[in-house]
Each structure stands twice: as structure tokens, then as C-alpha cells.
Amino acid sequence: MSTAHIAAAPGAFAQTVLLPGDPMRARHIAENLLIDAMEVTNVRAMCGFTGWWKGHKVSVMGTGMGIPSSSIYATELVQHYQVKHLVRVGTCGAVANDLNLGDMLLASGASTDSHVNRTRFGGMDFAAIADPGLVQALAQEASLQKQKLAIGNVFSTDLFYSPRNDLLETLGRMRILGIEMEAAGLYGLAAEHGVSALAVLAVSDHLRTQQAWPSRQRQVGLDQLFRLTLDGLLAGGYLN
Numbered sequence: 752m753s754t755a756h757i758a759a760a761p762g763a764f765a766q767t768v769l770l771p772g773d774p775m776r777a778r779h780i781a782e783n784l785l786i787d788a789m790e791v792t793n794v795r796a797m798c799g800f801t802g803w804w805k806g807h808k809v810s811v812m813g814t815g816m817g818i819p820s821s822s823i824y825a826t827e828l829v830q831h832y833q834v835k836h837l838v839r840v841g842t843c844g845a846v847a848n849d850l851n852l853g854d855m856l857l858a859s860g861a862s863t864d865s866h867v868n869r870t871r872f873g874g875m876d877f878a879a880i881a882d883p884g885l886v887q888a889l890a891q892e893a894s895l896q897k898q899k900l901a902i903g904n905v906f907s908t909d910l911f912y913s914p915r916n917d918l919l920e921t922l923g924r925m926r927i928l929g930i931e932m933e934a935a936g937l938y939g940l941a942a943e944h945g946v947s948a949l950a951v952l953a954v955s956d957h958l959r960t961q962q963a964w965p966s967r968q969r970q971v972g973l974d975q976l977f978r979l980t981l982d983g984l985l986a987g988g989y990l991n
């Protein structure tokens with residue numbers, strides 16, 4: 752079986768899939784963290800892998816950038832490959848003053864300038880929230896491992912390069928912690944399809960100080976985040 756964008760055999764994916772925006776980050780996770788990971792799809796070079804974390808099956812697949820691209824892959828994974836838990840592992844820009852490059856952030860909610868959830872929700876505002884069970888699993892694991900994990904609202908934007916001069920001030924005033932481009936769409940999609948979703952992010956840029964990771968570090972510099980996420984998913988019973 753294959754879909755328009757995923758060419759994988761039935762059952763090729765685990766019930767839980769890590770979803771980085773960058774397909775090369777998916778490959779990095781498969782080759783450096785998972786055991787016996789096999790590439791299961793590569794359409795448009797959007798590679799996906801299934802392997803093992805501490806004896807439990809897990810998949811990882813790139814989504815591309817932004818809600819439109821990530822929604823295509825997430826929908827096909829849920830509808831055609833019976834995926835139950837969608838866990839975005841991405842980068843974000845820090846809005847909050849007390850976040851630094853490399854800090855980890857769990858998006859318990861995601862605000863957005865995208866209209867996808869209004870389209871889903873009859874024109875009304877949908878509160879795009881992470882699955883509470885996944886939030887608890889990751890928060891508990893971070894606490895157990897004594898790792899700092901900020902938890903709060905992020906902003907999922909359609910425009911990486913925003914023309915709005917007031918955006919940072921507005922986001923800060925509304926207690927948004929960070930900015931990225933997929934979580935709100937993923938949370939709306941999960942609600943629509945009756946699956947669970949979570950986004951955990953590493954700070955790759957700081958919008959106030961203009962500090963930024965180089966592109967290579969965005970690809971391979973998130974291992975601490977991946978390990979914490981995989982351990983949390985395992986402890987929470989999300990890996991089969």
C-alpha cells in the first residue's frame with residue numbers, strides 16, 4: 752500500500768511516530784539513536800524510518816516545514832498507517848526572555864495565524880492543545896531526569912519571515928514562549944482524527960537577542976530532546 756506521499760508497506764510504521772520538520776533530522780535520529788532502523792519511505796526525499804528504542808518499536812518521519820506540508824504526512828500516517836500518537840520534535844524561536852539557545856520547550860497549547868483549525872471548526876476558534884497524557888508523560892520524565900523543560904503556549908506561524916513589526920511584542924504580552932510553524936495544525940488534526948499529538952521543541956533562535964544556531968546544528972543538535980522524548984514516551988506506555 753502507498754499513498755500519494757508515503758510509499759511504505761502496510762504496518763511499516765509504529766503506533767507512535769516522531770515528526771521532525773527536517774527529513775535529515777529524521778535520518779539522524781534513525782541512524783544515531785534508534786536500533787536497527789529501516790527506511791520505510793522516501794517519496795520526495797521525505798524519509799521515514801522504523802526502528803527500536805530500548806526494545807520498543809518507534810518510527811520517525813520528516814514532515815517538511817509549515818502546517819500544509821506537515822498536515823499531509825500526519826493525515827496519511829493516521830488514515831493509512833493507523834498511527835495513533837504524533838510527536839513533533841522540532842526547533843523554535845524563543846520569545847520568552849528566560850529561554851536560551853538549546854533549551855527545551857513543550858507546547859501544551861499552540862496559537863496560530865493559520866486558518867486551518869477554523870476551517871475544521873466551522874469558522875470558530877479552536878483551542879489547539881497537546882494531548883494531556885503525552886504532556887504528563889514528558890513532564891514527568893523531565894522531572895525524573897532533572898532536565899529543564901519549559902511548558903506553555905507557542906505560536907505556529909505560516910510566515911517564517913513575518914511582515915508584522917508588532918509580532919514579538921504581541922506574542923510576549925500574551926505569554927507565548929516560542930514560535931514555530933506546525934504545532935497548531937498538528938493539534939487540530941489530531942482532534943479531528945481522534946489521535947493524540949504533542950510538540951516538543953529545542954530553541955534554535957532567540958527572537959530578542961538574534962542569537963541563532965547554524966543549519967547543521969538544527970539538524971544534529973537536538974539529541975538531548977530526542978532522548979528525553981523517547982524515554983518519556985516509553986515510560987508513558989506510548990511505545991509498543
Ligand SMILES: O=P(O)(O)O[C@H]1O[C@H](CO)[C@@H](O)[C@H]1O
Pocket residue numbers: 771772773815816817840841842843911930931932933969
Ligand atoms: O526544525 P523544524 O522541525 O523544521 O521546525 C521549525 O523550523 C522550520 C523553520 O526553519 C519550521 O518547520 C519550524 O517549525
Ligand SMILES: O=c1cc[nH]c(=O)[nH]1
Pocket residue numbers: 842843844845911930931932955956
Ligand atoms: O519557526 C521558527 C523556527 C525556528 N525559529 C524561528 O524563529 N521560527
